[in-house]
Amino acid sequence: MSSSPLKNRVKSKIRVGILGCGAIGSRIAKSIKAQCDDRALLTALxxxxxxxxxxxQKHLSPKxxxxxxxxxxxxxxxLVVEAVNAPDTRQLVRQALLAKKDVLVMSVGKFIEGGSIFELAQKQGVRVLIPSGAIAGVDALKAVSQQRIDRITLTTRKPIYGFADNAFVQQKRINLSQITRETVxxxxxxxxxVKCFPQNINVAATIALASHSKxxxxxxxxxxxxxxxxxxxIEVSGEFGRLVTRTENVVCPDNPKTSLLAVLSAVRALKEYFQGVKIGT
Ligand SMILES: NC(=O)c1ccc[n+]([C@@H]2O[C@H](COP(=O)([O-])OP(=O)(O)OC[C@H]3O[C@@H](n4cnc5c(N)ncnc54)[C@H](O)[C@@H]3O)[C@@H](O)[C@H]2O)c1
Structure with a gap:
């Protein structure tokens, strides 16, 4: 039987802890306060x-x-909302699951080999929530993964400033200021x-997990x-036919590597979690 905190807190508010108070953690915290006040209470940052x-905390109450x-x-x-940019994110999420907390994971790129995390969650009777992020079609990817998938491609295009401090770009001595047209x-x-672009390509990990076809x-x-x-x-072909989706995302004002849709998808996932309903992904 599940002991997920959600089950234990049908009537009272769900207590939410934000792990990582950067661009995403802060936006999620403010949205929970503004939009989910009847169901959730921010109790820890x-x-x-x-x-x-x-x-x-200055922007929130209670203090x-x-x-x-x-x-x-x-x-x-x-419930722990993981929004850290840390080398040991997997360990932090493990710790939360061992403490029998549900976890919403933002740093999906750290979990592409993540079988053990999901197994641990199951063993502990808690849930790992992965929002669809800055892409469309995760629901369809999950559906078509039940049959043979032949090929999936993700083409990500981002403004130059989104790669400004990327280690891979620096290592390859790519001079961003000299780029004049579309360059791969x-x-x-x-x-x-996910290794070369840890801050830019969480969506690739989301696709890998949803499609079971990494x-x-x-x-x-x-x-x-x-x-x-x-x-x-995203382009997918397989036994089901062919699927193409494309999102064009406004950049998150606090962090140019992040799309606003990534935050919106996390807030939606949380709202559904608080209400105990789930539509699509
Ligand atoms: N799933 C998606 O679609 C998606 C989209 C964008 C970003 N992300 C990921 O979400 C995470 C957060 O992104 P962000 O834009 O808010 O980054 P950010 O750099 O603005 O914030 C990260 C915060 O984590 C804190 N931090 C680092 N190590 C910590 C630790 N051990 N314990 C507590 N706090 C720690 C930092 O001090 C910082 O404040 C990143 O891993 C990013 O790759 C996911």
Missing amino acids: FDINPAKSENL NVVKKSYAELLGSCD LFEGNVREA DKLRIRIATSPEFKVNSHE
Whole structure:
């Protein structure tokens, strides 16, 4: 029988802890406060940089929810919203699951080999929520994964400034300022993509998990001075036929590597979680 916090809290509010108070964690926290006040209560904020959590708290009520440690956060919430940019994200999520907390995962790229996390969640009777992110068609990908998939490609196009401090681009000595037209920065498989572009390509991991076909997934990442939005184009062919989706996403004002749709999808996933309903993905 599941002991998911959701089941235990049908009448009272669900206590939410935000792990990582950067661009995404802050936007999610403010949206929960503004839009889900009847179902959820922000009870804990933790960031390895205390100035980030202190600053976020100024925009929220109740006050005094900043925690001094992750352990303290885990002791004060039912659901953890993971929005960190950390080398040990997998370990942090594991810790939450071991503490029997449901977890909404934003850093999906860290979980492409993630069988063990999902198995642990099942064993603990808790849930891992993965929002659809900045792409369309995750519901269809999940459906078609029940049959043979022959080929999946993701083409991501982002403005040049979205790659400004990318280590792969620097290593390859790609001079971004000299790019004048559409230029492919990377072509390869999903494992290499999330390793080389950890901040830009979580959607590739979401596609890999939803389709159960990571070995058939090819990723292409391109930039151009003409690109003003983050776009993601997915093409899938298989036994079901052919599927093409494309999103053209406004860049998140607080972080140019992130699409606003990624935050909107997380907030929607949380609303459905709080209400105990789920439509699509
Ligand atoms: N799923 C998606 O569609 C999607 C889209 C965009 C970004 N993301 C991912 O979401 C995560 C957050 O993105 P962001 O734009 O908010 O990044 P950000 O850099 O703005 O914020 C990350 C925060 O995490 C904090 N942090 C780092 N290590 C920590 C630790 N060990 N404990 C607590 N806090 C820690 C940092 O201090 C920072 O404030 C990233 O991993 C990013 O790749 C996912």
